[in-house]
Amino acid sequence: MTDEGELIAGRYRLVSRVGRGSMGVVWRAHDERLDRVVAVKQLLIDAGADEADAEEAVLRAMREARVAARVRHPHAIMVHDIVAHQGKPCLVMEFLEAESLTELLTRHGPLRPDQVARVGAQMASALAMAHQEGIVHRDVTPANVLITSDGTAKLADFGISRAVGEGTVTGSGFIVGTPAYLAPEVANGELADFPSDVFSLGATLYFALEGGPPYGTDENPIALLQRVAREEIVPPLHHGPLADVLMRLLERDPGERPTMLAAHAALSAVAEGRPVPSLAVPRQGTRLVSFRRPRMGRRLAVAAMIGVLALCGTILANAMSGGTQQHPGSAAGAQQAPPPESTAQTSTSATETESTDPDAVQGAGCQAQYRVINSWQGGYQVEVTVRNDAPANLNGWSVSWSLPDGHQINNLWDGTLRQRGSSVTVTNANYNAVVKGHGSTSFGLVATVHGNRPAKQVVLTCQEL
Structure with a gap:
């Protein structure tokens, strides 16, 4: 039995127990080596497991x-270390001085739609970045969403449910996750993946929103x-843009669900009272520049490859826009990094990302605006809006710019990328080639930054094809 004052791994002194969940006991602790407050979660292992199974669970x-620990995002709880005790x-x-979404609703009841959308946009932002890294959370639940007094939401326990075997046994095998929030395909025994x-x-x-799971x-x-x-599922009693977005996220067919990037864009729009962008599933014509999956054992690697091939047509999203705002209902105070969306609101990126140029070089009726809408350490996300200022239709377009030194595009959607050196050109996909008079479309990208590269202005050239 672990007690207060106990020293873990010769370094972490347990101060007080702050919670207990399905996967373990959480302690407030003091890191005596770095003199800082940390949280220590002692993961539970099945009491009925034999010695070999218990050892395998620890290794897993x-x-x-x-x-x-690879997940580094302002809206994700950071993992510092993993030790055995x-x-x-x-x-x-x-x-983090915060309470879970479950605890918050127990005290206050269901949240307002704008509050739900703000929390959702923050969660989708962290999950989109994790998905870009090939990481699936597997157990997104209200208990794993932590909310501070200023409305900042952070997601905990990336991948840990799978590590400790949290789940339910069915006729289809071992299911990982909390049953009330599982996707139907996972409840049927399939592997959890991005959808x-x-x-x-x-x-x-x-x-x-509703006070109970779907x-x-x-x-x-x-x-x-x-x-x-x-x-x-039972349709939500609430109506409006948020309910419409939720019904799209809750599609039974995983192939009909939007990507997490598109979910973030839609939830941000709802939170800010803007028109909600399309949540249509990406069609042919989009292109994934690169995609990374974490290394796994032989069996899991084969399964992961099959999943990637099956999902390659759905991994791309509509371009994102806007950012999250502070959520008014929450818990005790905390200190944390500001949400990345704060950089997007001023149309200026963080130190290692690019800034926008709203007055980019234009073609006849073709105009383009580049906007950093999300950023994190070593990377950022961009939305480029293509507008047609002429009354006649634009029947094809391309946008070109010079990529700053040290920047690399890793993912692009709703367009086709051509790159030669630092020169980048994105041409329309088949389905967004036509831009009606005085209308607009958009594409998006995720890029990484290598080294300490200063921000640079990006000048776009938009041409009609």
Whole structure:
């Protein structure tokens, strides 16, 4: 039994127990080496497991925690370390004075639609970055969404549910995740992947809006799992743009769900009272420049490759716009990094990202605006809006610019990328080639920054084809 004052791994002194969940006990602790407050989560291992299974669970937790430690985002809880204590894995994370979304709703009841959208946009921002890194959360639930007093939301436990075997056994095998928020395909025994995170985010936000999960509750997890696998969700009682977005995130067919990038764009628009961009599933004509998956064992690597091939047509999204705002309902105070969207509101990026030029060089009726809408350490996300200022239709377009030194485009959607050296040209996809008179379309990209590269102005050239 772990007690207050106990020293973990010769470094982390337990101060007080702050919570207990399905996956373990969480302690406030003091890192005596770096003199800082941290959170230590002692992960639970099945008490009935034999010695070999328990040892494998510890090793699995170590591997998954190393993957989780790659997630560096203002809206994700940072993993500092993973150690073993008394034969159990302990996760060392940043300490956040906050309460879970579950606790918040217990105190205040369901949130307003704009509050739900703001929380959702922050979560989608972190998940979109994780998906870009090939990381699937697998257990997006209200218990894993932490909210501070200033409305900042952070997502915890990336991949950890799989590491400790959290889940339910069904006829299809071992299911990872919390049953009430699982995607139907996962409830049917399929591997969790990017679309299942989209569904779980939708289910979590449904809970925040309606006060209960989309399939209801049941003390029997097997019965609830069967309901998720077979039945349709109950449409939300609330109406309006947020309800429409949630129903798209909760599509039963994973191929019909938008990507997390598109979900972020839609939720940000709802939070800010802007028109919601299309959540249509990406069609042919988009192109993925590169995609990375974490290294896994042989069996998981094969499964992951199959998943990537199956999802390559759905991994791209409509361009994102806008950012999250502070959410007024929350818990105790905390200190954290400001959300990346704050840079987008001023049309200026962080130090290592590019800035926008609203007065880019234009063609006859073709105009383009470049805007950094999300940024993190070593990377950023851009929306480029293509406008037709002429009354006649624009029947094809291309946008060109010079990529700043040290910047690299890793992902592009809703267009086709051609690059020669630092010269970048994006031409329309088949489905967004025609821009009606005085209308607009857009494309998006994710880029990385190598080294300490200063911000540079990006000048666009938009041409009609």
